[in-house]
Amino acid sequence: MDKNEFDSLFGEFIKQKRKSLNWTQNDLAEKINNDFQNISRLERGEVSPSIFWISELAKGFGCSLGELMTEFDAFVSNIQKIPSKH
Template sequence: MDKTPQKHDATFGSAIRLRRNRLGVTLDQLSEQTGISTAVLSRVERGHHSPTLHNALSIAQGLGCELMELLQHDPTELVRAGEHLRLVDKETGIERITLARPNPSIELLKYIVPPGMTSRRFAAHESRSQEVFHILQGTLEIHTARKTLTLQAGDTATVLVDMEHWFRNIGSEPAHFVLMIMGG
């Protein structure tokens, strides 16, 4: 059996994920709302499973929209300034701003790290996953089990993150950087 996602399945799945993310609804919450398992919902979002008409209608209802809105999905997304999801770590003051998530394996973030602050240690991502750091302002140290990199404003580094990793602001001003996470 061919497991390659069909274009219409991938488009429908992308529309579901985009609407769910915009609403701040988790897969678990959507599963509770629809009665469809999180495993099936995840496969639908990735375009690896075509839902029955009943399930497609349940998903649309769980997301508070009509099925046609999901079927006529235009992948163009515009998020206005101030509408991005912003999380602030209460202990460190590190801000994480979600800029875009065009598909499940790519995420674009902006971080603001106060002077002297260190992120938590991030667990290893799946094999061959990478993170691209672009420093907008300040100085940032990136740590992995293999190396430590020091980056300054204007620098860009691509780092393999299939191991524990973290970052630290070693400068005297806030470090601002854009981070793109790409799954393996």
């Protein structure tokens, strides 16, 4: 996986996780002392999150950094199993 693919997949993962909790981008931003514009850019895959930012996201979601990344790994594995629609 290259950097752009990681950014895109991680953003989609965060978006789905946030929506599963019925949170708005602003809700998540407030939990991690950030702003919704940054959350929006992250979810669109426009930024590469630092390890600090990923750690803050984990805290915002109420889990550890390891748990969040394990969930992301499972998300990526599931995406890769879905056949392409080409």
